[in-house]
Amino acid sequence: MPSSTHDNFPSTPGKVKMERSNYFGRVASRWHSTASARLLGCSALLLAFALVVLFRVSSSGFADGGYFSNNGVLTFKPTLMWEKQVRQSCLPTRGDNPMVVLVTGAAGFVGTHVSLALKKRGDGVVGIDNFNSYYEISLKRARQEHLATHGVFVIEADINNALLLKSLFEMVQITHVMHLAAQAGVRYAMENPGSYVHSNIAGLVNLFEICKAANPQPAIVWASSSSVYGLNTKVPFSEVDRTDQPASLYAATKKAGEEIAHTYNHIYGLSITGLRFFTVYGPWGRPDMAYFSFTRDILKGKPINIYQGANNKDLARDFTYIDDIVKGCVASLDTAERSTGSGGKKTGPAQLRIFNLGNTSPVTVPTLVDILEKYLNMKAIRNIVKMPRNGDVPFTHANVSSAQTQLNYKPITDLDTGLKKFVKWYLSYYGDNTHHHSGLVNQEPII
Ligand SMILES: O=C(O)[C@H]1O[C@H](OP(=O)(O)OP(=O)(O)OC[C@H]2O[C@@H](n3ccc(=O)[nH]c3=O)[C@H](O)[C@@H]2O)[C@H](O)[C@@H](O)[C@H]1O
Numbered sequence: 109m110p111s112s113t114h115d116n117f118p119s120t121p122g123k124v125k126m127e128r129s130n131y132f133g134r135v136a137s138r139w140h141s142t143a144s145a146r147l148l149g150c151s152a153l154l155l156a157f158a159l160v161v162l163f164r165v166s167s168s169g170f171a172d173g174g175y176f177s178n179n180g181v182l183t184f185k186p187t188l189m190w191e192k193q194v195r196q197s198c199l200p201t202r203g204d205n206p207m208v209v210l211v212t213g214a215a216g217f218v219g220t221h222v223s224l225a226l227k228k229r230g231d232g233v234v235g236i237d238n239f240n241s242y243y244e245i246s247l248k249r250a251r252q253e254h255l256a257t258h259g260v261f262v263i264e265a266d267i268n269n270a271l272l273l274k275s276l277f278e279m280v281q282i283t284h285v286m287h288l289a290a291q292a293g294v295r296y297a298m299e300n301p302g303s304y305v306h307s308n309i310a311g312l313v314n315l316f317e318i319c320k321a322a323n324p325q326p327a328i329v330w331a332s333s334s335s336v337y338g339l340n341t342k343v344p345f346s347e348v349d350r351t352d353q354p355a356s357l358y359a360a361t362k363k364a365g366e367e368i369a370h371t372y373n374h375i376y377g378l379s380i381t382g383l384r385f386f387t388v389y390g391p392w393g394r395p396d397m398a399y400f401s402f403t404r405d406i407l408k409g410k411p412i413n414i415y416q417g418a419n420n421k422d423l424a425r426d427f428t429y430i431d432d433i434v435k436g437c438v439a440s441l442d443t444a445e446r447s448t449g450s451g452g453k454k455t456g457p458a459q460l461r462i463f464n465l466g467n468t469s470p471v472t473v474p475t476l477v478d479i480l481e482k483y484l485n486m487k488a489i490r491n492i493v494k495m496p497r498n499g500d501v502p503f504t505h506a507n508v509s510s511a512q513t514q515l516n517y518k519p520i521t522d523l524d525t526g527l528k529k530f531v532k533w534y535l536s537y538y539g540d541n542t543h544h545h546s547g548l549v550n551q552e553p554i555i
Pocket residue numbers: 292293294332333334335385386387388396397398399413414415416423424425473500
């Protein structure tokens with residue numbers, strides 16, 4: 109019998125919501141137990157199904173489909189409406205060798221920007237996102253709406269949902285996968301380790317399984333992280349440096365992802381490019397990140413904690429502006445070679461790459477706060493505290509020469525310029541509750 113799309117795929121372990129159809133299931137089985145009530149039971153089941161469908165339609169604006177058992181094989185069967193939206197979204201509008209890209213984590217920060225950039229230049233794009241509650245869902249919904257106005261449809265599903273992904277690959281010929289869905293955040297890994305395993309390990313393997321079986325296989329570009337350099341002290345960090353001392357479970361899952369990528373490239377001929385992002389920031393960013401939460405707290409007049417490393421040394425990050433990262437992502441897609449597998453089997457060696465995408469000029473956290481103060485026109489209340497032992501590393505600094513040579517990657521936005529754009533977006537998105545800021549709110553939104 110059909111069931112709701114998400115019932116079997118809790119998107120974030122530790123933050124699982126109540127399943128909607130369980131109640132109907134229990135009611136139905138109770139009715140079913142007496143022979144005389146069989147007819148009523150069937151009607152109740154039908155009614156339950158209708159209610160589930162109705163509820164889904166009214167809560168998400170569309171129904172995506174259901175799961176059906178066909179001779180014991182469970183398959184996902186989309187609704188006509190869903191299929192139409194997917195096909196429409198995947199239609200390229202440029203003639204010169206366009207790509208059709210599946211962007212995972214499309215309602216996320218980087219996913220939104222990359223989806224837009226691809227769509228704007230005429231590629232076919234369809235997104236997928238589980239809309240989990242790691243941070244405010246309303247921001248993810250706003251990004252989804254923003255994408256919809258540009259013709260990008262975002263499917264609401266988890267990357268662990270093999271049936272839905274399989275059906276999607278059968279429906280449209282996806283040439284590239286931009287895999288950005290992940291459980292992010294280095295410190296949250298201590299609170300909810302299962303979520304990192306679920307998305308960054310199990311989800312990645314599931315996606316690779318689908319890609320390896322697809323015909324033709326897509327090329328894959330995916331987000332690794334600067335955190336794989338862990339406790340390394342040699343700077344700047346280069347792709348050839350060791351990455352075997354992660355400081356957080358998040359970093360360990362990203363490092364594991366790189367090894368898993370090697371395996372799928374080696375056995376199945378998948379073309380895979382991993383991108384080590386360095387603390388990406390900008391408009392539509394992630395509220396859990398320091399620059400975002402600091403902005404929120406400074407505007408509220410709330411104190412902020414600024415961590416310090418050993419010997420009272422300020423922490424530093426190679427903060428990288430979103431537009432520079434998007435260019436690196438798109439260039440990676442453009443230079444990705446085809447996968448070589450067919451029918452799940454490798455027919456020749458395939459491309460396997462890894463690139464740092466950073467800014468190449470680290471800035472300390474107190475300097476980041478200075479810049480925010482300038483653009484918010486407010487003073488932060490600074491608590492200087494010792495860096496807790498929860499996964500942080502003291503500094504990051506990218507060597508991007510490899511990306512420069514092979515992707516023509518050249519970061520051009522310094523932290524001051526990038527944060528100015530972020531603050532402008534923040535004030536236009538959340539509105540102005542303080543009246544103390546520098547007047548940036550009245551200007552046009554960034555994207
Ligand atoms: O490059 C990455 O691969 C990672 O980048 C990002 O991690 P980080 O570099 O840790 O960014 P972020 O949390 O903004 O903290 C920035 C600085 O502020 C300090 N920090 C933080 C919080 C706080 O309350 N106080 C503070 O001083 C903190 O100690 C740090 O020095 C992504 O979140 C992560 O998903 C991953 O992608």
